[in-house]
Structures are given as C-alpha cells and as structure tokens.
Amino acid sequence: MTTITTAALTSCGDGAEKKSEESTNEKVTKVAWGEADGKPVDLYTLTNANGVQIKISTYGGVVTSWVTPDKAGNKSNVVLGFDSLSGYLAKPPYFGAIIGRYGNRIGKGTFKIDTTTYQLATNNGANHLHGGNKGYDKVVWDAKPADSTASLTLTYLSKDGEEGYPGNLNITVVYTLTDENELLIDYTAETDKATVVNLTNHSYFNLTGDVNNTILDHQLQINADKYTPVDAGLIPTGELKDVKGTPFDFLQPHKIGERIAAVEGGYDHNFVLTRTGSDLELVATLSDSVSGRKLEVFTTEPGLQFYSGNFLDGTIKTSDGKSINLRTGLCLETQHFPDSPNKPAFPSTLLKPGEKYHTVTKYKISVN
Ligand code: GLA
Numbered sequence: 570m571t572t573i574t575t576a577a578l579t580s581c582g583d584g585a586e587k588k589s590e591e592s593t594n595e596k597v598t599k600v601a602w603g604e605a606d607g608k609p610v611d612l613y614t615l616t617n618a619n620g621v622q623i624k625i626s627t628y629g630g631v632v633t634s635w636v637t638p639d640k641a642g643n644k645s646n647v648v649l650g651f652d653s654l655s656g657y658l659a660k661p662p663y664f665g666a667i668i669g670r671y672g673n674r675i676g677k678g679t680f681k682i683d684t685t686t687y688q689l690a691t692n693n694g695a696n697h698l699h700g701g702n703k704g705y706d707k708v709v710w711d712a713k714p715a716d717s718t719a720s721l722t723l724t725y726l727s728k729d730g731e732e733g734y735p736g737n738l739n740i741t742v743v744y745t746l747t748d749e750n751e752l753l754i755d756y757t758a759e760t761d762k763a764t765v766v767n768l769t770n771h772s773y774f775n776l777t778g779d780v781n782n783t784i785l786d787h788q789l790q791i792n793a794d795k796y797t798p799v800d801a802g803l804i805p806t807g808e809l810k811d812v813k814g815t816p817f818d819f820l821q822p823h824k825i826g827e828r829i830a831a832v833e834g835g836y837d838h839n840f841v842l843t844r845t846g847s848d849l850e851l852v853a854t855l856s857d858s859v860s861g862r863k864l865e866v867f868t869t870e871p872g873l874q875f876y877s878g879n880f881l882d883g884t885i886k887t888s889d890g891k892s893i894n895l896r897t898g899l900c901l902e903t904q905h906f907p908d909s910p911n912k913p914a915f916p917s918t919l920l921k922p923g924e925k926y927h928t929v930t931k932y933k934i935s936v937n
Contacts, residue, residue, distance in 0.1 A: 640861025645778030773898030785826030
C-alpha cells in the first residue's frame, strides 16, 4: 500500500490549522482530528468518481458531512454535522453516529435472557436509549481504509458489561461510497455470550443543504402499512397499528409538515416495513423539490425510525455559527423495533455465540 502525503488546509480542533493529509488510495484520505479518551481521532474523506465526498470520523463512526450536488450542480452538505471534533465532544444528539449496542429504547433499561435479568444504564428518563451513557457514538473506533475503493472499515470491541450489556461484542462497520452516489453501511458483529444487538446510523438529513431551512417541505414515502405506537416514554405499546387513516400513512409521498401537528411531539416512531424478502430493499424515499435532491433508503432491516428532529431547539450551532433549530434535520434510522428484548412478538434482537449479526443499509442520493 502506498502512502501519498500532501499538504492540505483543514479545520482541526478549534481553528483552521495546516495539517498533513495522508491517503492510502486517492479515494480515501485522512487527517488527524484531535483526541478522545486519550486516543487519536482521525477524519477520513471518501471521494467517488463524481466528486461527491463523505467524511467519517473515527470518533463515533460519525458521518460528519456528505457533500453532493443539487439539480443545478451546486454542491452542499446534506447532513447535520461539525467541522471539528469539539462539536461532537459536546454531545450533540447523535449527529451522524453509529448507534449501539442497542439503537433506540429499551423499557426501564432492563431485559431478560433465559433466566438472567440485565440492567442497563437508564439515560432517557426511566429508559435506556441508544446504547446508554457512552454508546458507540462516543467511542473511538479503529479504522482501515480499503486498498482501492472509497471504503472504510471501522471496528470496535464492546466489552462484556459495557453499559450493562452481556458479552464481548466484536463489531465491524464498513462504509462504502459508490460511484452511484450511494453510502453503503454494512454491519457485522459476533459475541461470546448471549446478548441483544441493534445497530444503526443516526444521520440527520436536510436535503436543501442549508440548515436555515426546516425539513417540513420534504416529501417522504415509507413502505410501511403499520407502525408501532408508543407510550409517553416513547416505548412501543406492543401493538402493530395500521397506518391507514392516520398521519403515519406515508405509503404515498406526503410533505412532512402536512400532518405533523396531529402527531404529539412530532414524528419519532418505528415503522414496520412492508418487505418482500430479507434482501436489501428500497423502503423509503425522501425528496426536496427545490434542490431536486432525492434520498432513497434501502435496508435488510424490518423497521425504520422516522424522527423529525423534534428535540432540536437552536441551542446547538453549526461550525459556521448557524443555529440548528427545530426540525432542521430528520433521521431515517434502519433498525429492529424499539424494546424488542421485552416484546417477544417483535422480530428478535438476540445474538448468541457462534451466530453472526449482519445487516446492510444503503442511502442513495440522486437529483431530479
Ligand atoms: C432517536 C430517538 C429520539 C431521540 C433522537 C435523538 O431518533 O427515537 O427520541 O432520542 O434519537 O435526540
């Protein structure tokens, strides 16, 4: 593997600094991005043949930016993120990060495997959310760029007992940017003790490429004829409810803002995907008519958490000082259903020694 070193001006730490940019192949470059937990953090840039660029931090496996053209060819960043590590160390609400060991909520942070009851961190009221106090979004991942493609492999060993979860879990997440402007995310994991696993990515999309705009005019379509209603703590009641005649019916495209007032608190719900099989399948389409950008979501997962950025309140600012206001980003988190470990009727999230956890999700951006 050859290492090319070029000088590049990149924003690092709290100011712009001259840094050395290394690359192992011309489609993957990296810069040193500071330190967390006493470990060096790097920022990788994946570039495809169209000049589309996705940046990924080894801290949290965060997709920090995805710069892609609109219909006029003007490029801008379509995910919420920061230019420097300090933005992430201030604990934004999971911007762009890999989420685990269990994406979304586990009621009261407790579950049982066989006869053993496990108690996880309760970091969201009485419940456990997105892996606990220090989930995979707040750890430094090991990274290995591919030899010739725009691809980066991240690995992390989540130790037995971390945040209360049983079993040493060896996780690999491979991010690949294709020449079709797709971000492929391939998740695998293996354990040495029975555990629960539900990995996802928490990117907030704003297809306008400008955080001054809300996502309320984006059109969304989701292949889901049912969703999982929740209690006041956002834990599914266990019911799979028909979307028909409700504001959760996105079988045909609807503007997000059209019916949001009728959903208490806004959308933050798991949709039960109507799948034809277990392969990678198109499950949702998001589009913005002004920029012409379209995002298609493909996954092998049974569920999709549509979160309309209801907790964004302007207190967090982008690196160039813009307030990240209510509903200026939305998440389409592919997943197993929230609280599955306590809902035997939901698809299982149990992983046993000798088994391999494997899910794939693909986000594809095009212009119309
Ligand atoms: C997920 C949850 C939301 C919220 C966000 C982060 O989408 O479902 O309730 O916690 O993450 O703010």
